[in-house]
Amino acid sequence: MTTTTEPRVVTPSPVTAPSLARLTGVELRKLVDTRAGRWLLITIGLIAVALAVVQLFVLDDVQQTFQNFFDPSLLPISLLLPVLGILSITAEWSQRTALTTFTLTPRRERVILAKLGAVLLAALASVLVSLAVAAVFTLLARATGGAGGWDLEWASVPHAAVFQIASVLMGAGFGLLLLNTPLAIVTYLLLPTVWTILSGLIRALREPARWLDTSSTMQPLVTSEVTALQWGRLAVSLLVWVAVPLAAGLWRALRREVS
């Protein structure tokens, strides 16, 4: 009953694959085009501002400097950036948009690279936000009788960038590995606590924890001075908690059935 005719010759298509830059642009847009995404970004900004307001009241006048507004603003942001990293990946699966995304771009590794690029840019932007908030509050401090010094250890800016990029990529790695929003967020948030509890209970874990517990290895990045040993510890911990989840997650996402 089958009828087959010679397949017609299909004219070669002039269409080209979307560039990685274009895909990254699309992924950046996805970070802000839903209410959840917008509010996450707004919350990140608000928390930085709120912390600075508190400092304006509690810090001694002499301590109200640009540097002292800048450094602490990194910490709350670094808590929420991983959530952004996680959501950027897992939303495709929980909202099932992966079906459209991977149909339009079947080379999934390009989509994932674009997502990593987008959250990396978001992390860099967050450092600019920290700088802007610190600048505004330094001016406010001057106006309200604080020292308002503009001195800034320049090394602290690249350190901050590494800090935030590592945070967001760690989130993305967890998201990619687990492909499930609540699971990835809970695992990510529990990890430092688990380290604290375990290394408190088991003496033998204390030394490895100094190399593996990201909450302690990343701490020096919030300052302007990082020693070679601290860089080494940071590298080891990031290899374990960023590079490995990203690699394993990529392997999984490329093969996983999309339905």
Next chain:
Amino acid sequence: MIAVDHLTKRYGPHAVVEDVSFRCEPGTVTGFLGPNGAGKSTTMRMICGLTPPTSGTATVAGRPFRQLPNPGREIGVLLDASAQHAGRTGREALTLAARTQGVDSDRVAAVLDLVGLNAVAARRRVGAYSLGMRQRLGLALALLGDPRVLILDEPANGLDPEGIYWMRGLLRDFADRGGTVLLSSHLLREVEAVADRLVVIGGGRIVAQGGKDELLAGTGTLVRARDQHALRLTLDRAGLDATAGTDGGFVVRAEAGAVGQAAADAGLVLTELRPAGSGGLEQLFLTLTAGASTKEAVR
């Protein structure tokens, strides 16, 4: 042009799709029919590179889907209208797809207009859409890149009768302009009205395929009498293979002449005697897929 060759998908020992092969030619609408769980969606996902097949191959426009550089420009796909981010507006979902494909943003307004989503609907979040509106949005997404091939899984789901009629016209027109359409459905009537060719699948296997007319032709004669019971006895006595139709008549595997003669010999009053046509297709569909419907794809 869609070519599917010996596609098989197993989950453990359970075969959801087994040795499925068919072709969809330019200028035709192919109806992919089967009860729920027959393997239609899995086959379509394999064609689109979303599900890796256990064995077999599928190509679209001469290439495996995953090797197409920018598939949206060549193949419009609608696999699940509900697979949209609830928090995005309809227009935004289309804009993202347009940017990915490198399609001019004018196309977004054009396809919204084409599928009948007005400006108010386009500004609403997809979470607030009815299923029918999601189907329209899904069709808009599929048509966005001005493709030559359409792959649509149950596109009429949730559409009102007017919407179904409109979609038929759209697909017919698309095929008449040289496009290739593969659409699936578990509802015969829906496909019958628009398809040129039919591929019927049951329990993961193809049970019939061919031109619609060809499939319909061999399905016999529909006969109805005032005394249905007597008609049944008469047909049995005459050795004519008859099955009770869904609406009271019998579908007989014989020509109208033979059936009429048997009835006349028995002195029966016939109220209807005609080629089975769509009723026959329904019969065919029910017989071919009998028992298969209960085998829902378990995964």
